[in-house]
Amino acid sequence: MINLVLFFAILTGAIQSIRSKRLIHSAIWLAGVSAMLSIFFFKMGANQVAVIELSVGAGLVTVLFIFAIGVAGEEAITARPIIPRVLTLGLVTIFLVLLVWFIFPPSTTVSLTPEPSLSTVLWEERGLDVLAQIVLIFAGVLGLLGLLAEAKPPLDQPMAQEFIVKRQEGLAELVRESDQSAPGSHLPEEPERLGEHDSVKEVSYP
Amino acid sequence: MDLSSINIGILTIIGLLGIGFYGLLACRNLIKIVIALQILVKAALLGFVTAANISGKVNLGQSMAITVIVADTVVAVVGMALAIQVRRRMGTLDVKKLSNLRG
Numbered sequence: 001m002i003n004l005v006l007f008f009a010i011l012t013g014a015i016q017s018i019r020s021k022r023l024i025h026s027a028i029w030l031a032g033v034s035a036m037l038s039i040f041f042f043k044m045g046a047n048q049v050a051v052i053e054l055s056v057g058a059g060l061v062t063v064l065f066i067f068a069i070g071v072a073g074e075e076a077i078t079a080r081p082i083i084p085r086v087l088t089l090g091l092v093t094i095f096l097v098l099l100v101w102f103i104f105p106p107s108t109t110v111s112l113t114p115e116p117s118l119s120t121v122l123w124e125e126r127g128l129d130v131l132a133q134i135v136l137i138f139a140g141v142l143g144l145l146g147l148l149a150e151a152k153p154p155l156d157q158p159m160a161q162e163f164i165v166k167r168q169e170g171l172a173e174l175v176r177e178s179d180q181s182a183p184g185s186h187l188p189e190e191p192e193r194l195g196e197h198d199s200v201k202e203v204s205y206p
Numbered sequence: 207m208d209l210s211s212i213n214i215g216i217l218t219i220i221g222l223l224g225i226g227f228y229g230l231l232a233c234r235n236l237i238k239i240v241i242a243l244q245i246l247v248k249a250a251l252l253g254f255v256t257a258a259n260i261s262g263k264v265n266l267g268q269s270m271a272i273t274v275i276v277a278d279t280v281v282a283v284v285g286m287a288l289a290i291q292v293r294r295r296m297g298t299l300d301v302k303k304l305s306n307l308r309g
Binding site for chain 1: 210211213214215216217218220221222223224225226227228229231232233234235237238240241242244245248251252255256258259262263264265266267268269270271272273275276277278279280282283284286287288289290291293298299300301302
């Protein structure tokens with residue numbers, strides 16, 4: 001009974017998140033889907049995944065969506081979809097019918113060997129997966145920093161501007177100092193020229 | 207875990223996959239497309255956990271589901287950053303208008 005209620009709640013939430021006109025409502029419906037799914041995971045015995053899905057899917061991702069919608073803004077797109085709705089529904093229906101045909105009835109071959117704990121499976125058997133997750137997180141952070149960085153031309157950088165301003169101030173100060181010490185003294189002195197009354201002394205050698 | 211619960215789990219997976227694919231094909235808003243991707247990944251998550259229940263190896267299914275959650279979160283974050291930059295530079299989130307822009 002509870003499984004049926006969860007089934008209808010999850011599908012309703014997913015449909016509403018696609019159909020909603022406002023993006024904030026879509027994000028909140030998606031958070032509801034994550035919450036219902038985490039209950040489903042608890043019922044299936046996957047307790048750790050349920051906790052992670054609740055905190056990450058319903059918490060972190062929803063906050064990210066709301067932040068991004070706040071920054072990017074709501075945009076009401078009233079135009080028709082690129083692919084006609086009838087064609088989309090037809091394609092999806094064909095896909096789902098094929099999926100049901102291949103999956104049902106599910107084969108239930110239960111493993112008889114005792115299963116190790118989650119920590120043993122995660123760290124020892126799937127250690128490479130954990131390493132890949134760490135690399136993926138780093139790559140995601142670097143990609144995020146690269147995407148959200150704003151490029152400025154070299155002369156607009158704060159340090160270059162500071163240097164240019166200091167250099168101009170220094171030059172202006174030099175000009176002021178030279179003006180204060182002697183007006184016009186910044187001009188080079190003209191060489192002395194011999195006038196009419198000046199005579200050249202004759203030097204006699206013994 | 208009885209068979210009817212497994213069947214309901216599989217039906218939920220099929221429903222989520224259908225809704226996610228419909229959203230991917232029909233939505234024009236970039237953020238809505240990311241939301242549709244999230245729905246598809248949730249279907250995959252449920253698939254892992256359901257398969258783990260069917261085979262009896264719950265912990266193996268959980269470890270794979272954790273990997274999928276991490277990858278899904280990174281995809282959502284990068285998708286949101288892309289959407290923000292596209293909106294800042296192009297002024298729209300409509301994928302049809304974006305594909306018509308020339309440089």
